[in-house]
Amino acid sequence: MSENKRTPEEQREKLRQEELKQPSSSIHGSNLSDLVGGLSWKGTGIIIFILIIILVGYVLFR
Incomplete structure (x- = not known):
């Protein structure tokens, strides 16, 4: 199909x-949303x- x-x-x-194929834009690796997105609700x-x-x-205790 043509563009x-x-x-x-x-x-x-x-x-x-x-966009999903590209790595995340964070310089330091993954962020909290990546962590939570990969876990179940129990995790x-x-x-x-x-x-x-x-x-x-x-x-x-401080």
Whole structure:
């Protein structure tokens, strides 16, 4: 199919697919959204729970 005959929806989908193939724009590697996106809801809950425990420990024992 020619570039001129594509519908706007097809053009947007092609651009979206090309963006997904590129690595993330972060210089330092992955970011929080990449981490959470790759985990299940249980994994995300465990990480949040651990962060809360660390925060409470820091506040209580400083």
